Amino acid sequence: MADLTIDVRRLRKTYGDFEAVRGIDFEVRRGEVFGLLGPNGAGKTTTVEILEGYRSRSDGEVSVLGMDPGRRPRELRARVGIVLQSTGLYRHIKVREAVAHFAAMYPHPRAVDEVISVCGLEGKQDALARTLSGGQLRRLDLALALVGDPELIFLDEPTTGFDPAARRQAWDTIRSLKDLGKTVLLTTHYLDEAQALADRVAIIKDGRIVIEGAPRDLGASAGGPRYRVIYRNGDGGFVEHETEDPTTLLHELTGEALARGERLEGLTVTRPTLEDVYLELTAGSASEERTDR
């Protein structure tokens, strides 16, 4: 138990008649990057906001760093960093001013200059927030969440709207948090992001966790999609097979091809990706059209 940074048991949240979260359980261990995936309206943000102390829960047990976020203890807020999905800032504040101002709220802040450089904002120290681009503002969000030197960091869609280079840079920053021994709870729409960063992921659909595990293991789990074998036949068209047993299939295919004196041009064998698992499991979600709440 001592190693559990987050412990969620039978968590429920209802808004009137609508059950946004319908009894979910998960654990996040210390030093782990945990990814929460799911379509809009699946209950991701509701779950995270309960853990952050923004929302009350309807039922279940929640422990964050051994404390109950529903009671909003100040000590908990001092040990947690939060990057919300969309939060503004004073328009006329300078980057360095903002980071220094937030640093003063925490008992053991990191050095302001260090945080600015970790977040790639060195050149923008004296820029007003209103002059920053979307990506720069997002990096400032991250800087403000990191300056208190938190043990646990919540990242709600941290790279939405980033160009590919900026995303890679943000990923490096998030990996560096892991190297520092921080725990990260990440929610994201981007499956490659979860695959690249998360030690474990849970997929939420309609307020329930449908699957949980290491990204590379999820593809192999029961009921998930299968290996895909593709090659070009003698007419030049592509042939595609799905199988749970690629060894046998390949043996048959290559045996037949050799017997015919053909080559299997363009042969590829792909393992199911997190994306395949995700799309299969979240297909037909009742909440896909609902906005996230």
Next chain:
Amino acid sequence: MTDVVTLAWRQYRLERKLFWRNPSAAFFNFLLPLLFLAFFGAILHGNQHDLNVIVPGIAGMSVMSTTFTALAFNMTFLREQGVLKRIRGTPMPGISYLLGVAGNAVTNTALQIIIITVAGRLFFNTGWPRDWGELAVFVAAGVLCFASLGVAFSHVIPNFDSAPAYVNAVFLPVIFISGVFYDAARAPGFIKGVAQALPLKHLIDGLSGAMVKGTSLGANISALGVIAAWAALGVLFAVRGFSWEQHRG
């Protein structure tokens, strides 16, 4: 506790710095009432009766614009932008933050009252206030009343785009019927009745007593009572309806 005060002070200093950096806020909160004063002062030059009305009238309007208007705008903006939500996720106590924001507004009130008082003495021949203590009491009561009403009113404003419409729909009629620009005693009966029920007219009566007429606090105690009643209502709704987040929909 010292921590709560230290953080409130830091927040206050930041708010002051940012206030002067934002030209439109500085203009509407600060210069506009002073421009009105200069403008009406010039028109009414030599007409001491009207000058004696306009100086405390503008002072009352300043109290309302620097607290009610400014806080209704600011709280709507801070809530819609998610600044309040962000602050809520930090260890800064909510009370420190709100004290810093409110302190900024009250500083503007104090500066304006000082400028109007000095202008009254130097340019409008109203002399120094007859009773400084009474002036301080009415300004303080007005600040509490209009600041809390401003925060309470921000809960009604659906979004920042509509804030000017909502705020001016209250502010403009109230300043016109409450005798900012003319002697309220000359207004038609039904307007007088409405103004009588609202706090600004009473604030102006009190300020007028303190600044030009020299009527004692005791003589204006009923005016203070009306302001206090509105303040109680304002505090009640400011606290009860308070939200750190924008309600959706």
